[in-house]
Amino acid sequence: MNDARIEDRYRCAREIYAEHGVDTERALGELKSVPLSVHCWQGDDVGGFERPDSELAGSGLQVTGSHPGKARTVGELRADLGEAFSLIPGSHRVNLHAIYGEFGREAVDRNAIGPEHFRGWVEWARESGLKLDFNSTCFAHPLAASGFTLSHPDKAVRRFWIDHVKCCRKIAAAMGRELKSPCLHNLWIPDGSKEVPFDRLAARTLLKEALDEIFEVEYSPLHMKDSLESKLFGIGSESFVVGSHEFYLGYALSRGKLICLDLGHYHPTESVADKVSAILLFSPSLVFHLSRGVRWDSDHVVILNDEIRAVTEEIVRTKALDRVHIALDYFDASLNRVGAWVIGARAALKGLLAALLLPEAELRRAEAASDGFRRLAIREEVGTLPLGAVWDRFCLEADVPTGGRWMDEIARYEREVLSARTTP
């Protein structure tokens, strides 16, 4: 479809939405200002650059698939991210993990990393017009092999991980200061056990104490913010997870920290969307890890499914778009990794657009009149409104491919760049 047709289709769509009291121009304007935090770890299956043979074994996370062409160096990862961003409308952030530093030839353990190892990322982000977020990496390490880190019964192991997280917060603050945008430091730990523990309180008390020590160091909120991410269960932590939702909710609310809700970290029928209005009454902000749970896996590529629609609707409904932090979190090694980034990022933005285009006034009127029939029927009508025409216009304006044309670009990149990479 050429640009003129896209404009034509958009004009029709604008009229149709206007009949429902929806201003498409306003929706597009709002969408443009939403940054997504794009996770670097989709590009190399959560490998990182600590050692040439870095891998996830025994970390509680599992990446499956062996599609060729994964990024092997920091240069390749940045090139791949650049390719993905050229196909994602808007201006966004990159979410790094501590294992993605540039450590050179020296072996730097996790309790000794510093801002100097991430200088290259900051420079790259500045040149690329991107902002950065950061994560401690409390997995894929010999001292995490037991499945416990910050709540490990051995004080020396706890010390190592407390020091690691302290280093990471310092790095995050440096990134935020240099890029003039608060860097979100998110903490997820794998701590938990395959079998039923006898004393759950003991581990949770240790975690609480470790966190209190970590957060003794204060940073300006202009430089960094902290979030804590819970999980229902993981591989090897099926019976007990120390950092459960209730644990972190209590911790975060009592300590002025943020909660990170990962869409793949709850009971399959539990609605994460429903949590948004509840938590936002007590917390100034919220962090999302957009993901897709499938059976035992919590990290499938994000697509525009009901859950994404529900969560984005709640973010828009609670007027929290400018306060929440929306990050992607998934890893799929079975298909083109750059393409997976683009699918997920475009799906998240489409979800937000769909939410911004809901006929709010009509729905509010029906609800105020206790007209349950009309409220449900309006939703049904919305299903066939021309979202795609507005989306195409968004892409056109952002100078990224419209419709499915980005798929051809991914295919070209695979042919010309990714297929030349061989496993080291």
Ligand code: RNT
């Ligand atoms: C793991 C959490 C966590 C990780 C990343 C790599 O279950 O979702 O966010 O996916 O930190």
Ligand code: ZN
């Ligand atoms: Zn997550």
